[in-house]
Amino acid sequence: MSDSAGDIGGAGAAPESLEAFLADVERRAFRMAYLATGRRDEALDLVQEAMMSFVRSYRSKPPAERRPLFFRTLDNRLRDWHRRETVRRRWLLPWLRFTGAPGEEAADWEPADPGPGPSALADGADFAAAAQRALAVLPHRQRQAFLLRAGEGLDVAAAARAMGVTPGSVKTHYFRAVHALRAALEDYR
């Protein structure tokens, strides 16, 4: 199992000012929330809630500690969203369908897309879309481990703090995420 993802992506040195830090992470935070929810507006709301909560609680933290704390805050919001969504899907939606009320809001994109045809396989845009679809269908913790380790460049300990799990769990989730992405993107190699 490989745990050396720190040199793959990453956002570089921590910016000194809080505004520069948030400006640096906001697009990747939105991507993380969008992959988790599949809905643009909800992703934006969750990122905004995470920013406000982060600034309220951790604005005085040293720059080096900001990244795991911010993504911990966002991850908490995402897990809360998943819990609410699970309840909504399990109890509320069947009842709404039964009563004929307006049902489920459609996702902005469809994770179950079967993928591109053979002629489009070499296209970089299609690879990007396929990569996003593959990430979107990963279990939450696997996707978080991948995005935090490879995307944010957090080491195992920092990713564990951001996810609220043990370092060993981060390694396992990251390994499984890479394995699943490899299988999903096999046609693009």
Added chain:
Amino acid sequence: MNSGDDQELTRRVIAALDEADAALPPEIAARLAAARRRALAEPLPAARFRLAPLGFAAAAASIALLAVLLYPRPPSPDDGPPAGDLAALDLELLAHDDLMWLEDDLEFYAWLHDTAAGPG
């Protein structure tokens, strides 16, 4: 597939995501910037909780007042008998009154009996 292949795949995925982030629609970028400004405009915790010490002082004063009011006072000679003694005294008086009524009633019934059984 070896670890080098995995790293290459990971690098490609992250590069693709970064490209997508760079090409984010302007309205989403604007909303993210607005969210950031809103978050940074939140008042500092020190300013928001400036009234907290006053709240703590008020709470402490209330607790102290309550403790003074509820603290058991030592008995004083002017206080009269304790509450338990008063209850016993009341019971005794009530019982005594009842006995007196019973005596009166018995005398009345005896007189009534004698009157009814008399020569008239």
